[in-house]
Amino acid sequence: MKLTGNLFIGANDVAATEGTMKALNPTTHQLIEPDFALGGVADVDRAAILADEAFDLYSHTSLARRATFLESIADNLDAVRQELAARAALETGLPEAQLEGEVTRAATQFRQFAEVVRRGRFLQLAIDPAQPDRLPRPRMDHRLQKMAIGPVAIFGASNFPISYSVAGGDTASALAAGSTVILKAHNAHPGASEIQARAIRKAVQENELPEGVFSMVRGSGNAIGEALVDHPLVKAVTFTGSEQGGMALYRRAQQRPDPIPVFTEMTSVNPxxxxxxxxxxxxxxxxxxxxxxxxxxxxxxxxxxxxxxxxxxxxxxxxxxxxxxxxxxxxxxxxxxxxxxxxxxxxxxxxxxxxxxxxxxxxxxxxxxxxxxxxxxxxxxxxxxxxxxxxxxxxxxxxxxxxxxxxxxxxxxxxxxxxxxxxxxxxxxxxxxxxxxxxxxxxxxxxxxxNAFAHPQEVTFATVHGGPFPATSDSRFTSVGMTSIERFLRPVAYQGFPDALLPEALREINALGLPRSVEGR
The missing domain is CATH 3.40.309.10 (Aldehyde Dehydrogenase; Chain A, domain 2)
Known part of the structure; x- marks a missing residue:
């Protein structure tokens, strides 16, 4: 695959608007071709508008279609495993064999989340039927499901160039939830980021989804990251990195006219x-x-x-x-x-x-x-x-x-x-x-x-990769494992709805066969 160095704004390859950079091989101290485009606030705005336009359609795709999309990403990652690992090794100095394993882990996570989506438990469906004869006053029918929070900005990490980067767990869980994604690539491994982004964008196109489901931007300094956190169409942020960097983003998000959650993974000595x-x-x-x-x-x-x-x-x-x-x-x-x-x-x-x-x-x-x-x-x-x-x-x-x-x-x-x-x-x-x-x-x-050590960990339903501050900014959530999808969901209740207007998963006949709580049972 020939690397172009472009930004990916929806379906479009976008050339540099704020200069260029090259990747550094930390082992040889040599710069690596090609030039990679740096973008700015205007690129973030275009990506956010596309993500917002795509959100209503993508978040309401059928569970089966969304799961197939996630599996397509996994297949595309498998297809570029060796190429991706080789490029990531050049940009990080990490062993190529280790990075091939990281590609496999990333692909596996997308397949795991596809299964999460098909099972539908993450929707947390609940039904409290109407009680028209209840005294002293009747109760209307109430039904609840979780839905995606909105477009999400994800900051790629430096230390795991694949499994915490463009095709990492944050991207997989956000897409599984039904959120659209704007990914800020880490400048330490731009070539590896582009290969992963191409795998995701190809899956968007293969599954005929709106182009704004996924975009990847890159920039120098703090301006592009601040623009992502500030953009009114972005509804959540994830970040893996230093306490200083994570808290700067967190504080900025709380100062918006409409504060948004920032899910950070920051610092830990793992005693x-x-x-x-x-x-x-x-x-x-x-x-x-x-x-x-x-x-x-x-x-x-x-x-x-x-x-x-x-x-x-x-x-x-x-x-x-x-x-x-x-x-x-x-x-x-x-x-x-x-x-x-x-x-x-x-x-x-x-x-x-x-x-x-x-x-x-x-x-x-x-x-x-x-x-x-x-x-x-x-x-x-x-x-x-x-x-x-x-x-x-x-x-x-x-x-x-x-x-x-x-x-x-x-x-x-x-x-x-x-x-x-x-x-x-x-x-x-x-x-x-x-x-x-x-x-x-x-x-x-x-x-x-x-009687073991905390590293490594399995990616499962029982995985917790989070903790009290300053390990994370919100100890109620994990950034790794199947329940990490919960970061990107919020509850919506439907009261007194005619059956035909309800989301399919909440209709009287459970045609999808999904697990549902009825009167708490």
């Missing part, structure tokens, strides 16, 4: 707690496994286990030695972008300035943007005295927190802000302590793992 019997029985094994997971994707993963908390005692030295060994043996690897690499170096310096000591490091970097792995250590008292030690450092580093007793472990747990995940390693004798620790973790995270 791991090792309870005493588990530490004594398998401290070395846990330490080695922790660092192995920490190093995945050069530490550039939202579920990276970054902080490990253990009570000094039997097994602690074995734990520490295993972590030091694994970190010391790790080779420096290319990070995704120069900016991420610079932030990593700055973050490590900040941890050391706050009192953490570097106790191990991997092989020195041989290139400008390679991330050298690092293990830092601090005691519980120092950890509790400086909140900087609990901040995320995006890259291949971890912090070992040595606490003196159970009370200090609980104090550390209670000091943590909201997290995407937390883990406990325990044995049978640790159960009383685990039962006490569990409520503390439940208040601070959306996902708790026992």
């Amino acid at each position: 791991t707690f090792i309870l005493p019997d588990a530490l004594a029985a398998r401290g070395a094994q846990i330490g080695d496994g922790f660092v192995e997971r920490m190093l995945v994707n050069v530490g550039q993963a939202c579920l990276k286990p970054a902080i490990l908390i253990a009570i000094e005692g039997d097994g602690f030295e074995a734990l520490r030695a295993a972590m030091v060994k694994r970190v010391s043996e790790a080779s420096a690897r290319t990070m995704l972008t120069p900016g991420i690499h610079a932030s990593y170096i700055s973050g490590l310096a900040g941890m050391e300035n706050a009192g953490a000591h570097r106790v191990a490091e991997g092989s020195a970097s041989g290139a400008d943007f390679e991330g050298q792995s690092a293990l830092l250590e601090v005691d519980g008292r120092h950890f509790l005295s400086d909140t900087a030690l609990a901040q995320e450092v995006f890259g291949p580093s971890a912090l070992l927190v040595k606490v003196k007793d159970e009370d200090e472990m609980f104090a550390v747990a209670r000091s943590l802000r909201g997290q995407l995940s937390a883990a406990m390693h325990l044995e049978e004798g640790d159960m009383p302590l685990a039962q006490r620790l569990l409520p503390v973790l439940e208040r601070r995270t959306g996902r708790i793992v026992v």
Whole structure:
């Protein structure tokens, strides 16, 4: 596939209106052809108008047709798997084989959401029939279903160039809900973004849907993102990235004349707690496994286990030695972008300035943007005295927190802000302590793992990828898994409607065979 570098505004390829850019190969430091178009406020306006024009028709397509559309996207992604992975590898430095797996995951998500759509449970259909003889006054017929919230702006992420990008879970769940999508591509992987966008647009055309169902824009600086959040036709925003960036978008959306939801995934250190019997029985094994997971994707993963908390005692030295060994043996690897690499170096310096000591490091970097792995250590008292030690450092580093007793472990747990995940390693004798620790973790995270590590995760109906602030801006929702569709839905009630005017799923005869609640049953 020849890349054009154009923006995709509905069915149209749009040339640059605000200059151009090239992708950077972070491994070779070379710019990669071709030039990619940068757009501006006028391009966002055209995309938003098309998305709004398409919304009424697309959101009312039959469930079967919408599911077929999602499966077409999956098929189109499968068809470009190798090409997409190869281009993403050039733009990110990530292994091509890993990226082929990411394409497969993206295609699988679209097929999973197609099944969600066919089953219709997401509509949450409810019927409370009329009670004309009820006293002291009759009750009219009430029926409810969920419908799409409106056109959605999705900000592609930097660290997963496919599964959190143009063809990622946000796009899949929004389209499944019936929302139209305007995608802001991340400038770190423009070629990979274009290949994914073409796969989606091809599916729009193959299924004869309105062109405004999907558009992709790109820009420099903040102007294009701000235009998306400000546009009155956009009704929700998703964002994966830094706390600073996510909260800037969130605050901006709340200042609109009509505030809209912004679903952010921002920052998390995914703490791991090792309870005493588990530490004594398998401290070395846990330490080695922790660092192995920490190093995945050069530490550039939202579920990276970054902080490990253990009570000094039997097994602690074995734990520490295993972590030091694994970190010391790790080779420096290319990070995704120069900016991420610079932030990593700055973050490590900040941890050391706050009192953490570097106790191990991997092989020195041989290139400008390679991330050298690092293990830092601090005691519980120092950890509790400086909140900087609990901040995320995006890259291949971890912090070992040595606490003196159970009370200090609980104090550390209670000091943590909201997290995407937390883990406990325990044995049978640790159960009383685990039962006490569990409520503390439940208040601070959306996902708790026992005797494993939070990364990776399955994409299922029970998946939760969210948590209290600052992990996300709204802990009621997940950004991964089948229930992520709920972000893009709102309830509509139909009162006293003639049967012929009702949505098909709510009519007296359930011709679609969908699950419905009648009088709460």
